Amino acid sequence: MNSERIKALASDVFRDDYVLDVGCDHGYLAIYLKKNNLCAQVYASDISEKALLQAKSNFQKYNVDITSFVSDGFQNIPVYFNTAVISGMGTKTIFDILNSVIKPNKLIISSHNEYYKLRKGLNKLGYKIVDEQAIYENKHYYNIMLCLKKPQRLNHKELLFGISNNEEYYQYLLDKNREIIKKIPFLKRGKLWYYNHVLKGLIERK
Numbered sequence: 001m002n003s004e005r006i007k008a009l010a011s012d013v014f015r016d017d018y019v020l021d022v023g024c025d026h027g028y029l030a031i032y033l034k035k036n037n038l039c040a041q042v043y044a045s046d047i048s049e050k051a052l053l054q055a056k057s058n059f060q061k062y063n064v065d066i067t068s069f070v071s072d073g074f075q076n077i078p079v080y081f082n083t084a085v086i087s088g089m090g091t092k093t094i095f096d097i098l099n100s101v102i103k104p105n106k107l108i109i110s111s112h113n114e115y116y117k118l119r120k121g122l123n124k125l126g127y128k129i130v131d132e133q134a135i136y137e138n139k140h141y142y143n144i145m146l147c148l149k150k151p152q153r154l155n156h157k158e159l160l161f162g163i164s165n166n167e168e169y170y171q172y173l174l175d176k177n178r179e180i181i182k183k184i185p186f187l188k189r190g191k192l193w194y195y196n197h198v199l200k201g202l203i204e205r206k
């Protein structure tokens, strides 16, 4: 529960937020928020009854009173919330959830794939990505996006690689790209060379 990733998600939550942790699974984020009194209220939900049972058992273990719901996304949530955390899912599932009539003022999003599509879709739904964190944990980078209900049109480079200031993250992507380039035929390398050019620019900017 003391993971850097959970702390980073929590750092985007403010004291007056009414938070719904969608797909809470183990419930650690909700527990962390409640224990540290970081928001006005926190609720937890999950589509899986089994996951929610696990969360409830953790709520007991950590002695916190957190109301939870079995729910697909925002469906049938009978309480007020203005902030939704949707973390640890793929971009497709995230948009299945966000394509609802309910549009919270604030989203904290952490997907494990398709970031270009994610950023573009968030802008299209009327969300501005105001901050991005790239958090390294368990040999993996997690992108965490703080979004507010405001207009924004990120440019192509921002859609590709986001607005984080984390040079180590961009260096990690560059190294990974260089490895991939070596393994593919010369004529198919164009897009990856372009990505490398953009990444180098992000690393060298000051």
Ligand SMILES: C[S@@+](CC[C@H](N)C(=O)[O-])C[C@H]1O[C@@H](n2cnc3c(N)ncnc32)[C@H](O)[C@@H]1O
Pocket (backbone or CB within 6 Å): 022, 023, 024, 025, 026, 045, 046, 047, 048, 051, 071, 072, 073, 086, 087, 088, 089, 093, 097
């Ligand atoms: C990998 S876990 C992530 C747990 C936690 N959010 C985190 O970031 O550590 C993904 C959770 O999302 C839940 N989930 C998947 N689709 C969902 C949906 N449409 N609505 C609510 N929960 C969903 C799964 O049941 C699972 O417990």
